[in-house]
Amino acid sequence: VARSRMVKAIRDAHDEAGFVEIETPLLIKSTPEGARDFVVPSRLQPGSVYALPQSPQQMKQLLMVSGFDRYYQIARCLRDEDLRGDRQPEFTQLDLEMSFVNDTDVMAWVEEMCLAVSKAVTPERPLLNDPFPRFSYREAIDRFGSDKPDLRYGMELHDLGELAAASGFRVFESVLDAGGRVFGLAAPGLGGMTRKQIDELTELAKKAGAGGLVWLALDGEGGIRGSIVKVVGEEMARQLAATAGAGNGDLVLIVADKDIVAQEVLGTLRVELAERHAMYDRALLSYVWVYQFPMYHWDEDNARWDATHNPFSAVLPEDEPLLATNSGDPHTASPDDPAGHARAQQYDIALNGWELGGGSVRFHTREMLSRSFALMGHDAAAQEEQFSGILEAFEYGAPPHGGIALGIDRWIALL
């Protein structure tokens, strides 16, 4: 019943804002979204198969080229992926695309629409933030250890690098020398944790990818204990705890590791502690935006760059020159290419610590899209074979455009 109300609210909001609902075909040519396609054999062309859409991505972009200015659809998507708690092979997206927009225009619309839908489905649940906070990917990682931060509780991460460098603790120093980072967080009121409980957290940290976990516990009277107090001395231990944001009675967790591993491990512990110790109001709705993701990540196995979102996303205008330096020959791509530093015009929306949706402003010229495909390992022939439709469409003069898709199954589950 709630889902039915949600879909109606989505349709009402889009209809009022001038969006047109358009159904796109299911029996198509592959649109890569990073998963495997489900295929359907063709009776009329024996030996050929259709791919079921991982998303209507290319179709909605073609709609923009053909002059539709605001499209949306409640679309079924099919991805041959392993099941997870929040993932299944067929799922439903609210998919939308808009012309003549930049990232903030799309975010502004989605925000307005999310408010309307939340109000229609769960009018009794209070919003933590309106407008929704926006963090660059970098800021989200450094402050929360996550690209889908839950803001219903604190325990922000703090960079302890400067102090750690002068701490005399060899583990910290060698990590920092190798270009790694040292971060810490303070868990309020948990300074009384037993060794056994802390050992459990250490196991969790290791499972999340850390080499180990450093801890400091402050009692109510100003005493401090912890794994490194003897090595660094009480004064330094106190300074580390204070810089991590701790006061009397708090527990400090510190991870020293490669950049983003340190933060992500603490991000995992942050969520775990908040859950275990019921540190937040479960009724609250905390929507947040994370944007300016890295454009590509290096794919070791195939020696090529891969899109972090989808292959149609555009870079930030100021980062465009970073793509120009590769000769366009996919066979010469290297992990040292400047493209590795390019940021995408990509944005994710998260709700209560879960990724709710993601989208981007797209490349809308043949030249830029083709250059980006080349970085991702598609030479001219492969581009023609796989993407001729959209590349040709862009020659007719495509409007700048961007969009997003939100997972409806996840959204209704979270609400």
Ligand code: ASP
């Ligand atoms: N097609 C994308 C996805 O399914 C969403 C988008 O970029 O609009 O993740």
